[in-house]
Structures are given as structure tokens and as C-alpha cells.
Amino acid sequence: MNNAMDTSSPGRGGADGATACAVADQLTLQTLPNRDLDRRELLELASAIAAQPDLWTQHIAFDDDKRHYVSLYRDSHVDIWVLCWTPRNDTGWHDHDISSGAIAVVQGRLVEHNLAVDRPSLATDVVAGQAYSFGPDHIHRLTGRDPGSVSIHAYSPPLWRMGQYTVGPTGVLRRESVSYADELRPLDDMI
Ligand SMILES: [Fe+2]
Secondary structure, three states: OOOOOOOOOOOOEEOOOOEOOOHHHHOHHHHHOOOOOOHHHHHHHHHHHHOHHHHOOOOOOOOOOOOOEEEEEEOOOOOEEEEEEEEOOOOOEEEEOEEEEEEEEEEOOEEEEEEEOOOOEEEEEEEEEOOOOOOOOOOEEEEOOOOEEEEEEEEEEEOOOOEEEEOOOOEEEEEEEEEEEOOOOOOOOOO
């Protein structure tokens, strides 16, 4: 199987460049370089963790009201999470401040939404076996599509602050800085 490819933040935003997870010649928790990782490396790492279900299957649980996620690893350069999704789970629109990230879907199907101005937002399905990466410029919203969906997320530098977006009564877009420890969820009806 080919090495994971560093997909563009797709689309000018979407996840249409999602690539199949790879298993060979990848970064793993045992080969981290003790520095921040770039997008290609994050994609390799997320795919490597995805290929080791013994690292995350014990953490799988689902909750329609409070999205279930567990930190698998965190050091000064990278953090890794397993996230579990139902069709009702929704992060709302957000960014990752200065962090790049990679997401590998290991079970079910998620939808990657990308906010557009003066046109409908993009929505791209990401199915089990696909992974993609993004830079700190990326703004998105993730929702579960299939019941019982699971994804592995890797970020570098580790998430600390994130930006969550709302639209005020006058239609003005605003960014609220939130802690990575807060559960992301829609702050309003902004679609
Ligand atoms: Fe995100």
C-alpha cells in the first residue's frame, strides 16, 4: 500500500482529496522526532494510529448529547485523540488556532463541512479508510453521518486554544477563543 499522501486542505476546503490510510514507513508514537510535525507527518501518524485498533478500541462509546472523545497521547509537540460520532454529533464551525491537523476515519462516515462566503458551504463525506490533513488556516465543522463512526485526530503543535464561530443578530461573523478542553458544539443555528 502506498504511503499516506499529504492532501490539500481540500478544496479550497473540502475533504475531496482524502486518501486511503497507509500502514508502511510511517511515523508512530515510537518514532516521533521531538519537534512539531508538518501535515504529511501528521497524516502518517494519524494513519499509523488508525491501523492499531488496540490503541483506541477500548475507548469507543457514543452519546448523542455529549460527544465522546478521549486523549490517546499528548506531549509538547503533538496530541492525538479518538473521537466517536453519532449523526447528532456536531462540532460547529471552528479553527485550530496555530495547529495543523490530520484526521483518519476508522469506522463509519463523517462529513467535513467548509464554510464559504456568498455561496453554500461545502460538505464532503469522509468514509472509514480515508484520511486527510489541514493547516492552521483551515476552518471546518465536523458532523457524524453514520451511527457508530470513529476517527483518529492528530494535531501539532498540540491543541491549546481553538476558535469557534458564531453569527450575531446583524449577520456579522465572530470568532470566540475557546479551550481545547471544551467540547466543541454549535453555538447558534449558523449553518
Ligand atoms: Fe476541527
